[in-house]
Amino acid sequence: MNLQSQVALIPMKQEIFHSAEELELESGERLEEFDIQYTTYGEIAPDGGNVIWIVHALTGDSNAAEWWSGLIGEDKFYDPAKDFIICANLLGSCYGSTNPLSKKPGSDKSFFYEFPELTTRDLASSLERLRLHLGIRKIHTLIGGSLGGQVALEWAWELGDSLKNLIVLASTAKTSPWTIGFNETQRMSIESDVTWGEEIPNAGQVGLKTARAIAMLSYRHPKDFQRKQSDTEEKLDRFKASSYLRYQGEKLAKRFNALSYWLLSKTMDSHDLGRKRGGSAKALSEIKARVLAVGVNSDLLFLPEESQFISSHAKRGTYKEILSDAGHDAFLIEFEQLSSYIGSFYLEQKS
Structure with missing residues (x-):
């Protein structure tokens, strides 16, 4: 089941x-x-x-x-x-x-x-x-x-x-200032989206993808990435870690909006x-x-x-x-x- x-x-x-x-x-x-x-x-x-x-x-x-x-x-x-x-x-x-x-x-x-x-x-x-x-x-x-x-x-x-x-x-x-710093970099990525500031439901959604990728680096640990995102073959590009972070960004942007993300990350900072x-x-x-x-x-x-x-x-x-x-x-x-x-x-x- x-x-x-x-x-x-x-x-x-x-x-x-x-x-x-x-x-x-x-x-x-x-x-x-x-x-x-x-x-x-x-x-x-x-x-x-x-x-x-x-x-x-x-x-x-x-x-x-x-x-x-x-x-x-x-x-x-x-x-x-x-x-x-x-x-x-x-x-x-x-x-x-x-x-x-x-x-x-x-x-x-x-x-x-x-x-x-x-x-x-x-x-x-x-x-x-x-x-x-x-x-x-x-x-x-x-x-x-x-x-x-x-x-x-x-x-x-x-x-x-x-x-x-x-x-x-x-x-x-x-x-802590450390956590606020992580959150600020995510908001900076949302700010860099050319749609941020427009009064449309999907404003900042491209920036939100990057924000989520940054967040995932704080949610996980290097050992977890080493175990799950290591490449078994030799390569110059298209690494598993890169694909994983892009996937996580796309996944969140489909179900969440940048305005709520911005707001609640600020809420966390002020705690x-x-x-x-x-x-x-x-x-x-x-x-x-x-x-x-x-x-x-x-x-x-x-x-x-x-x-x-x-x-x-x-x-x-x-x-x-x-x-x-x-x-x-x-x-x-x-x-x-x-x-x-x-x-x-x-x-x-x-x-």
């Missing part, structure tokens, strides 16, 4: 939450109204104690069972037969939630470049709006990786006693859990949930010590490390290690 067939068998609901109440943003700007597309699997238990809320990464969507199939599904670690699993498409992303290509309220014109700046704190606030709308009082586990981990940290600080467990994968409490809270260490110490921070030994984008910082400053923090040559993307791949770490994290509560 292929992956699509397996996903089709998982009971799911996909809906759109519309908030008619304006959202005040950290920048001082406002979204008069907004939509969030979300996907749920399973049913909420009578006591509400089985809610697993997943926050996707930069170009992810709400269908977590598809992109995290090794962790979610029938007889998987998170099983809709026992868990109520929810994942919402982040505000600003282009899979059903309000984003730069959405129409302005009361207008037939899209936002395009006038879409307001978003921070991870703003994204957390929009998810909180959705939680209240759904009447979810408690979240058993909030889990996210990369940008999703940043948003999860912000939301965990806000949730207080309403959250039992926080799992942060390959992420950070504050975006700082300690902003106006006395610094990252103090903010982390104020998170009431138990915290599992998982780093990746080969991660070049969010270094393992950034995950260690999260666990060491959380009041009830635990650190685990994925051992893999895959680099940053290991949190999307190494399901056996993840399941083992999360399982032991849960068991510690019962001991």
Whole structure:
């Protein structure tokens, strides 16, 4: 049975939450109204104690069972037969939630470049709006990786006693200059596209291909490239690594848009859990949930010590490390290690 067939068998609901109440943003700007597309699997238990809320990464969507199939599904670690699993498409992303290509309220014109700046704190606030709308009082586990981990940290600080467990994968409490540098080079490639600045849906799409190729170099590790992209024959051109990066660029450009990519990469850059809270260490110490921070030994984008910082400053923090040559993307791949770490994290509560 292929992956699509397996996903089709998982009971799911996909809906759109519309908030008619304006959202005040950290920048001082406002979204008069907004939509969030979300996907749920399973049913909420009578006591509400089985809610697993997943926050996707930069170009992810709400269908977590598809992109995290090794962790979610029938007889998987998170099983809709026992868990109520929810994942919402982040505000600003282009899979059903309000984003730069959405129409302005009361207008037939899209936002395009006038879409307001978003921070991870703003994204957390929009998810909180959705939680209240759904009447979810408690979240058993909030889990996210990369940008999703940043948003999860912000939301965990806000949730207080309403959250039992926080799992942060390959992420950070504050975006480093190194990561900002990677993101800036990607935005520079989008800027170099002659269509960037035009008010058309596919503006910057050629530049987005290059941006994705740059991103892949930060998501993977040299050992992973050596193992998978080495050429067995002697040649002067048309290398496997070159074809791979071009393919990844083409693939993303077919399913994502440059305006959302630009916006969300800026969102990642601005992430700082300690902003106006006395610094990252103090903010982390104020998170009431138990915290599992998982780093990746080969991660070049969010270094393992950034995950260690999260666990060491959380009041009830635990650190685990994925051992893999895959680099940053290991949190999307190494399901056996993840399941083992999360399982032991849960068991510690019962001991």
